Amino acid sequence: xxxxxxxxxxxxxxxxxxxxLIYEIPLWNRQISSISIRCDSQATxxxxxxxxxxxxxxxxxxxxxxIRDYITNGVISVVFVKTQHxxxxxxxxGLNRDLxxxxxxxxxxxxxxxxxxxxxxxxxxxxxxxAAAPGGVTRPGFDPRYPIIPxxxxxxxxxxxxxxxxxxxxxxxxxxxxxPLQDFCVADSNGPVLVNGFACKDAxxxxxxxxxxxxxxxxxxxxxxxxxxxxxxTVAQLPGLNTLGISMARIDFAPWxxxxxHTHPRATEILTVIQGSIQVGxxxxxxxxxxxxxxxxxxxVFLFPEGLIHFQRNVGNxxxxxxxxxxxxxxxxxxxxxxxFGAKPDIPSDLLAKAxxxxxxxxxxxxxxF
Numbered sequence: 001x002x003x004x005x006x007x008x009x010x011x012x013x014x015x016x017x018x019x020x021l022i023y024e025i026p027l028w029n030r031q032i033s034s035i036s037i038r039c040d041s042q043a044t045x046x047x048x049x050x051x052x053x054x055x056x057x058x059x060x061x062x063x064x065x066x067i068r069d070y071i072t073n074g075v076i077s078v079v080f081v082k083t084q085h086x087x088x089x090x091x092x093x094g095l096n097r098d099l100x101x102x103x104x105x106x107x108x109x110x111x112x113x114x115x116x117x118x119x120x121x122x123x124x125x126x127x128x129x130x131a132a133a134p135g136g137v138t139r140p141g142f143d144p145r146y147p148i149i150p151x152x153x154x155x156x157x158x159x160x161x162x163x164x165x166x167x168x169x170x171x172x173x174x175x176x177x178x179x180p181l182q183d184f185c186v187a188d189s190n191g192p193v194l195v196n197g198f199a200c201k202d203a204x205x206x207x208x209x210x211x212x213x214x215x216x217x218x219x220x221x222x223x224x225x226x227x228x229x230x231x232x233x234t235v236a237q238l239p240g241l242n243t244l245g246i247s248m249a250r251i252d253f254a255p256w257x258x259x260x261x262h263t264h265p266r267a268t269e270i271l272t273v274i275q276g277s278i279q280v281g282x283x284x285x286x287x288x289x290x291x292x293x294x295x296x297x298x299x300x301v302f303l304f305p306e307g308l309i310h311f312q313r314n315v316g317n318x319x320x321x322x323x324x325x326x327x328x329x330x331x332x333x334x335x336x337x338x339x340x341f342g343a344k345p346d347i348p349s350d351l352l353a354k355a356x357x358x359x360x361x362x363x364x365x366x367x368x369x370f
Contacts, residue, residue: 227257267331276320342370
């Protein structure tokens, strides 16, 4: 019984690891049922479901507590299966030809034609009823008509599957956007499928308009508190950008207008001055927080690394224009002042007062403007 108990603890440990790994994959959002482990030892089953361990072997006591936790938390369920129906039995002992054949069929190594069972007869062992676990909990029995893959086969298959999923996930982490696997994937913003980005529109209904945007020649309305206007061209305005990892925008500045300190959480930005003189800059991360800034003239280019807070300001007496490129179809934008003082609901003013080391009334006054 000791060897079965040690094997059960090891299988439960693998089941918990696989379960946790699946939950960490962003693409998986469904509840996972407990993993069923078949055991042909009544003594092992009884000990697994017993709340008290009265043995003398310390290493079994530790494993008993582990197995009890797995069962209680719904990670595994241990079910009795008769030895003649144990699909892993051929791994531990020599079997006759018929048992080897049935084990092979059970684990899916060899198919069986429907007429091999004969007509009108039920499969051997189909009358096996559920086995009652200690404590009165009824567990389903084994029915050869619905063979259960033993835990070692399940673990190997899931390990291969999850390994492939990890490779896919790693490729997503390494790039700003998912790389395309076809000529194009025009965004279907009204599609029922929820994915990281947008699902693809049927290529047969794609039109030239899906790759076209008009309006960057028009000046944006800068009559606002900050004196600037951003005209974005992201996947929301140009569906053909989906999966291509690029977008752009036009920024118009009134005299001394600013594009307030902000960050793009998913993109690096490169800016080209088309007209005017523009002061640009970004701040490095903690703890240095160093300001790197420069005044640009027409034709100058400046780069803002992904995720860093940056800004632009027109330092001339006339209008200024800049064109920016971004390394994501949907770069996102977080304007620092709007996020901190305009959050809904409000961030507690006493917290902000302590963070900015000012009076609460000052925070209240600033929040009232957002």
